[in-house]
Amino acid sequence: MNFEEVLDVVGSFGRFQKGVVAMVLLAVIPNAWMDMMFAFTQYESEFHCELPPWINISENSATYEELLNRSIPWEVNSYGVPTRSRCKMYKIDNSSSIENISKQQYNRSYQIECQYGFNFRDFNSATAEFSMVCGNSWKSALPVTAAMIGMGVGSFSGYFSDRFGRRLIFMVFKFAQFMFAGLLSMSWNYTSYVVLSFMVGVSTMINYTTGFILATELLGVKRRLQIGMAVCFFYSIGFSTSPLVGYLLPKWRWYLRANCFVGLLYLPLFWFFPESLRWCLVSGKKEESIALMERMAKENRKQIRAESIYESFHRFDTSERKEKACFAGSRIKRxxxxxxxxxxxxxxxxxxxxxxxxxxxxxxxxxxxxxxxxxxxxxxxxxxxxxxxxxxxxxxxxxxxxxxxxxxxxxxxxxxxxxxxxxxxxxxxxxxxxxxxxxxxxxxxxxxxxxxxxxxxxxxxxxxxxxxxxxxxxxxxxxxxxxxxxxxxxxxxxxxxxxxxxxxxxxxxxxxxxxxxxxxxxxxxxxxxxxxxxxxxxxxxxxxxxxxxxxxxxxxxxxxxxxxxxxxx
The missing domain is CATH 1.20.1250.20 (MFS general substrate transporter like domains)
Known part of the structure; x- marks a missing residue:
């Protein structure tokens, strides 16, 4: 008896499999939120060079606008709209007062980099908080790259799920994803922000791939294409709903904390999420296989003899291995x-x-x-x-x-x-x-x-x-x-x-x-x-x-x- 025949006996797509698929699909949504986090944490709002610190004047006053016009050059952006320069300003002497700045005529060709920091219209992003602009704009690329490297590392997680089981690896890294999202929201400096971005990438990719493998291994061949398209569809739902989270929680730290708190909703997975039956059978986990088959049959309303099914599967598996060994020993071109x-x-x-x-x-x-x-x-x-x-x-x-x-x-x-x-x-x-x-x-x-x-x-x-x-x-x-x-x-x-x-x-x-x-x-x-x-x-x-x-x-x-x-x- 091969695995497809085992599924036919215990139910190939009954209430048990539908429940597992539903849990996997719901788990995909926060993965999309985390994949999209940089669109909410590192967006670049309008900003310009800050005026000298000794100029203490309200930003809503007409005098402040006049000082900006005399201190910061104007440029034309890619849409053809005139805007204040983001990274350039005219040189201002330390002894210049507000009155002198207002009257002073600058050499328009003499522009310098921002000397006193930046004035952001929206200070709710990591880009503003860690000043990842202008001369430090390279810093904005590094966290994204770190997360992508983390996803690449997470792609090689197959060994761990093969060794320790799908359920354990999925659960550990699903909650690791929520934990690292919370830690990322508490980043105390730029270095911690980059390192934790890498860890988020690792944990997100591992739980995504492991959960998908577990769901497909519980389904028959005819259902695997549908589950693949369903995963893509629910990922798109997560992608499309992430702006709602970003709109309700515009501060970048709270966007990440919301993703952390979502983990509380997934706590019931510890009690309901099963192990992969295929993994249990192939790994020789007899007690776990029998218990899982009985649970599947009960929920799918099937009558089975789990122990005999287990023995029949392993007799077939042994003969199949011998055939593969014979094939491997045959002549294959280099x-x-x-x-x-x-x-x-x-x-x-x-x-x-x-x-x-x-x-x-x-x-x-x-x-x-x-x-x-x-x-x-x-x-x-x-x-x-x-x-x-x-x-x-x-x-x-x-x-x-x-x-x-x-x-x-x-x-x-x-x-x-x-x-x-x-x-x-x-x-x-x-x-x-x-x-x-x-x-x-x-x-x-x-x-x-x-x-x-x-x-x-x-x-x-x-x-x-x-x-x-x-x-x-x-x-x-x-x-x-x-x-x-x-x-x-x-x-x-x-x-x-x-x-x-x-x-x-x-x-x-x-x-x-x-x-x-x-x-x-x-x-x-x-x-x-x-x-x-x-x-x-x-x-x-x-x-x-x-x-x-x-x-x-x-x-x-x-x-x-x-x-x-x-x-x-």
Whole structure:
């Protein structure tokens, strides 16, 4: 008896599984809140150089405005609107009084960096509190990078959940996420803020991936695609509801404390959240397996003999292992099990290079739009809500579009739309702020849908024995893109703030073109078991997007491939 047959006996999608799925989906929402925290903790409000400390005068007075006009130069921002300089001021002598400053005529060409700190219109952000602006603007990129590195570290948590069980690791790091959110809200200096951002990234990624794995392991094959799409949908809900938390709690420390207090609502998980039945069975946990199967059968209203099921599963598992051992001992070509040797083949090398480029382009653009909503005009909270809402249709697009037009063609078109929308948007900023917002939302929807599809394509073009390696290499490339993204955005500060979007848009367009020329269509095809079979797939679109490929080879029969973006994250 294999595991699918065990699920059929105890109930493959009864009340027990529905309860577990509901708990996992509800746990995804605060993960999205934490992923979005930098949009609420490090936003950059309007600011200018502070006047000398000996000038003690109300900011609401006409004299204060006159002093600002004589002390701080005016500039034209990227929207063509005159604003006071953020980082420059005219030199003021220490002996200058208010009257002298008001009368003094400055040399307009002689500007200096802010000497007396900064005056923020909104002091409720970590950016203002730790002065992460102007000469210290590099500091704003480091916490984001630290969190992304933490997520990368958390991605390698599979060993711990395999060793100690899904439930334990999920529960420990779910509450670690809430704890570190609380500690982050109490950051006493910039260094602690960076270190705790890293810990939040680690704990958030570990509990997200472990919870998803646990939910999928309790479901049958037919339900795994649905759970994957449901996770993406609830993540989008969390993304879209985060502005409500930010609006009600505008101070950055209280936004994080709210995420900490939410942990109290998840305390019942300690009593209701189960262990993975698959993990218990495979790990030989007999007592736990029998107890869990009896609990599942009871809630699913099934009558079973748990001990006999356990023994039947292990008899099947033992015979299956022998078959795998025989297969492993058979003759396998060296290139079939070596990622490096497959890269020596020109065709596969271009496929893998294209995959890595597309992963970098996708993660960079996705996180840039998500975490830097201030690029858009208008209210910051509304922009975050719209950016989050743009993820909702991407789930449906990623589900239905490939079924109608094929995986590669759909992904290439999505890349082209995202890239064009992003690259064109800077040129319209002085014409229409609304058009820029619409284009960025289109880019967010299409790049998110692409994010969903590249996992599937990466696994489908790679031979079986290096499939995990191929996905791992591509994922690492994507993670490198997200780690470098904050510094990439930093390079566009000030007058050059449109450059990152032009470059990122161009990269997405390039990824779409590369897909058309080097990535073969994988729809209605069996995943390749060897390099030879992988190379048989020459169904490349090129410039002809209307090609209709016909499957004629026995190796080209469809597999029931199940996918979810969360399964690898």
């Amino acid at each position: 290139e079939d099990k070596s990622y490096f040797l497959q890269c020596c083949n020109p065709t596969m090398r271009m496929r893998y290079v294209t995959l890595c480029i597309s992963w970098v382009a996708t993660t960079t653009l996705y996180f840039a739009i998500s975490l830097y909503p201030t690029y858009l005009s208008g209210d910051r909270i509304v922009n975050i809500f719209l950016i989050g809402l743009a993820e909702v249709p991407s789930v449906a697009i990623a589900y239905f579009l490939p079924r109608a037009f094929g995986r590669v063609r759909s992904t290439a078109v999505l890349y082209l739309l995202a890239g064009l929308s992003c690259a064109v948007s800077p040129y319209l900023r002085k014409v229409s702020a609304l058009s820029v917002t619409i284009l960025i939302l289109v880019a967010k929807t299409t790049i998110t849908a692409s994010f969903d599809l590249i996992y599937l394509i990466t696994t489908e073009i790679s031979p079986t024995l290096i499939r995990s390696t191929s996905l791992g290499v591509a994922s690492v490339c994507g993670r490198v893109g997200s780690i470098l993204m904050p510094f990439f955005m930093l390079a566009g500060n000030g007058e050059n703030d449109s450059i990152p979007y032009i470059v990122m848009g161009s990269c997405a367009i390039g990824a779409g073109i590369l897909y058309l020329f080097f990535i073969p269509e994988t729809g209605d095809m069996r995943m390749p078991d060897s390099l030879e079979i992988a190379l048989r797939n020459k169904r490349v679109y090129g410039l002809n997007l209307t090609k209709d490929f016909k499957s004629t080879n026995e190796d080209h029969k469809p597999d029931s491939v199940k996918y979810s973006r969360g399964s690898e994250l």
